[in-house]
Amino acid sequence: MEASDAIFEAQTAGMTEQQKAEYIKHLRDTKTPYLQGSQTLQGTIDPNDKVEGSSPEPGAIAPGDKYRWIKNTIGYPTLIFGGMGAGKSWTTREIIWHKRTAGWNQIFVLDPHGTDVEWRGVNLITGYREIADFMQWYMGEMRRRYDAYRNSGMVEEQWTQHLRDTNQHFCVVAEEFTTWSDNITEPMPDDCEDEKWKPDPDFVGKWFRCAMTESRKQLMIPLFVAHDRTMEILAKAKGLSKLRDAALLEVELFADIDSVTKEATASGKGAIKLPGHGEWLPIELPKLDHKRIDFRLDNPVPQAKDNPNPAQLSTDHETAERIWQLEFNLDKPPAESSPTPSLTPLAQSLLQYLQRTVRKSAVIQEIQPNFKVKGQRFSSEELKRLFNELVENSLAGWLDANTIEITQNWTDGQDRQD
Known part of the structure; x- marks a missing residue:
């Protein structure tokens, strides 16, 4: 074959x-x-295609634009760093928005203390344990992709184009990366006995090296957000400064000190260094009047201002209440809370997960790192079989080989129950 x-x-x-x-x-x-x-x-396939794609990208920066440097961050492993108040959070969110408008549909935000309200339209993974599980999945997925690439018979450009066309390209945002080494330990594999398990003390460092050096060919691009660029700060990975200089696109943000309050504030200025180059070039940051919290291309909510209005807080409260009711089946008759009898237990668990997360569609690559049953994760083929079980029970329909759309009648029924 x-x-x-x-x-x-x-x-x-x-x-x-x-x-x-x-x-x-x-x-x-x-x-x-x-x-x-x-x-x-x-x-x-055009062999000249690059990671960013060969066709003009929606939202791409015009050649003469002083913010054109942001486009460089879309397809490269990137480190953005700066002191307190330099503007890392707001600038990071603008970079994520440019990735989204450039066609990166899957964006995983690994934020230990993140909330759904501040990260709409992305795949938020919050909590150090949950982040560790994702890191373990990420390194395994990297190995699987390189194995598939070696057996594909394709050249590099064809392989990356194949990943794009099958919607397998994604971005990983490592928020508060400075704190990871002190709070993350390697998760124990399911097939290991407790008394024999010894976590790798360099688990975060290995993930950092994997994401930094191996991700570009497999379109699993990381964006690290930290306070400094020293290897002691970055995953306590000593002795890798030359590798960092060669592999990462780096963006440093500068802060000003307010003459009256003596507090650090964003200066709107920074510097960028391309991978493998020693020169730091001055850049100007986009002028922003609010922090972006919604990354959906369709039907976004108003963005967060310095003083959020009461209506937005009400919407957030209603969202939290809806999630609470979906989680615990509040205010529902027992008959409506019962599982779908024709589904297997695993498919029923998947259905309940899709219900809790209020999804109208589901992509295997998005579900895989987040969905688990009693600590068990599932391969792409296992998820495909569970997806197909939902389709066969008229609860969903295939959009493509990796994506199902939840049946409208079912989602409408859930809305009426709520």
């Missing part, structure tokens, strides 16, 4: 013949470079 055929078979696993036929038609209509009949990768 040709490598491209193997990839296609993997993408359509669990589909009926009719679903496969509809999917093939979708691929042809959208000119996705799967090999179908006489179609060739060479005919659909």
Whole structure:
């Protein structure tokens, strides 16, 4: 079997013949470079494509724009650092927004103390233990992708284009990275006995090196946010300064000291250093009047101002109350709270997870690092089978080989119950 055929078979696993036929038609209509009949990768992929993509990107910065430097952060592993009050949080959020408008649909924000209210439209992973689980998944996913790449028969440009066309490219934002080494320990694998388990003291350092040096070819791009660039601060990874200089695009933000209050405030200025170059170039930061909290391209909520109005607080309260009711099935008759009888226990757990997170659609790559049952995570193929079980029970429908849309009647029913 040709490598491209193997990839296609993997993408359509669990589909009926009719679903496969509809999917093939979708691929042809959208000119996705799967090999179908006489179609060739060479005919659909431009070898000159770069990580940022060959076509003009929505929201890309015009050539003469003084903020054009932000575009460099989209496809490179990036470190943004600066002292207290330099503007790291607001600037990081603007970089994330540019990634979103440039076509990076999956953005994982690893924020130990983050809240859903401040991170709308991204995949928020909060809490040090949960972040450690994601880090473990990330390194495993990196190994799986390199194994698949070696067996694919594709050149690098074709492989990265394949990742894009199958929506497997994503960004990872490591917020408050300075605190990780002191608070994160390696999770124990499920197949290890407690008395034999010894966490790797360099777990955070290994993840940092993996994300810093191996991520670009697999489109798993990290954005680290820290207070300094020293290796002692960055995951206590001593002796890797040359590797950092060669692999990371670095952005330093400068703070001013208020002459009256003596407090640090953002100066709107900074410096950027490209990977492998020693020169720091001055940059100007975008002028912002609010912190961006919503990263959805459609139907965003008003952004956070210095003084949020009561209406926004009310909306946030209603959102929290809705999540609480979904979590504990409050105010619902017992019959409505009972599981769907035709689903297996694992599929029922997945259905309840989609209900709690109020999703209208689900992508395997987004669900995989977040969904688990009794500590167990699932492979892409296992999730695909669970997705297909929901489809067979008329609870969802396939949008593509990795994505299902939750049946509208089911979501409407949940809304009426709430």
